[in-house]
Amino acid sequence: DFVMTQSPDSLAVSLGERATINCKSSQTVLYGSNNKNYLAWYQQKPGQPPKLLIYWASTRESGVPDRFSGSGSRTDFTLTISSLQAEDVAVYYCQQYYIAPFTFGPGTKVEIK
Amino acid sequence: QVQLQESGPGLVKPSEILSLTCTVSGGSINSYYWNWIRQPPGKELEWIGYIYYTRSTDYNPSLKSRVTISLDTSKNQFSLRLTSVATTDTAMYFCARSKSPTGADSVFDSWGQGILVTVSS
Numbered sequence: 001d002f003v004m005t006q007s008p009d010s011l012a013v014s015l016g017e018r019a020t021i022n023c024k025s026s027q028t029v030l031y032g033s034n035n036k037n038y039l040a041w042y043q044q045k046p047g048q049p050p051k052l053l054i055y056w057a058s059t060r061e062s063g064v065p066d067r068f069s070g071s072g073s074r075t076d077f078t079l080t081i082s083s084l085q086a087e088d089v090a091v092y093y094c095q096q097y098y099i100a101p102f103t104f105g106p107g108t109k110v111e112i113k
Numbered sequence: 114q115v116q117l118q119e120s121g122p123g124l125v126k127p128s129e130i131l132s133l134t135c136t137v138s139g140g141s142i143n144s145y146y147w148n149w150i151r152q153p154p155g156k157e158l159e160w161i162g163y164i165y166y167t168r169s170t171d172y173n174p175s176l177k178s179r180v181t182i183s184l185d186t187s188k189n190q191f192s193l194r195l196t197s198v199a200t201t202d203t204a205m206y207f208c209a210r211s212k213s214p215t216g217a218d219s220v221f222d223s224w225g226q227g228i229l230v231t232v233s234s
Binding site for chain 2: 042049052061097101
């Protein structure tokens with residue numbers, strides 16, 4: 001199975017500051033025939049299901065604010081929140097959908113400093 | 114806007130069968146891949162498996178011997194059956210739709226609110 005790891009486990013960021021979350025896959029999620037990275041990011045707030053933010057490593061889902069951006073390729077990826085807002089307090093998960101079983105990272109908790 | 118809603122018992126005894134249903138509204142179940150995903154309290158998400166409208170399925174090998182996902186197109190529902198449950202199966206269970214209508218290798222863009230299932234005697 002693909003093992004997804006994330007760092008840090010948690011971070012506290014001041015309002016308006018940048019938050020950066022890293023995700024690493026045990027194997028490449030870049031599919032050579034279409035040059036796409038099968039990597040997604042989700043946001044989960046307490047008591048809610050995960051919400052899709054980013055797919056293909058850098059494509060924002062419809063309605064997601066542009067302060068959220070994704071980057072990276074092959075095995076190393078980053079989710080950046082350019083200017084943290086109070087409503088961004090949540091746990092963020094990366095997920096590979098390159099091959100089943102689809103696997104998630106352990107999550108990164110983002111809080112306000 | 115498609116909506117999903119899980120239903121079923123919140124308490125199951127060890128060694129018994131966990132059965133959950135996901136009702137899909139605002140769209141037809143006759144396309145897309147339909148998934149079950151679970152999250153033990155305070156832990157990460159685990160993909161359980163999916164069913165396609167053609168009734169083809171794929172399951173997580175870690176659960177494959179105990180899992181069945183089925184489809185009822187007349188009711189726009191799909192279901193999860195997990196046998197021989199143990200306390201380690203205690204989790205929030207989510208149903209979710211894959212974003213691509215034709216690709217199993219897809220992200221999950223629509224989720225139910227989840228149902229907490231506790232395995233305890």
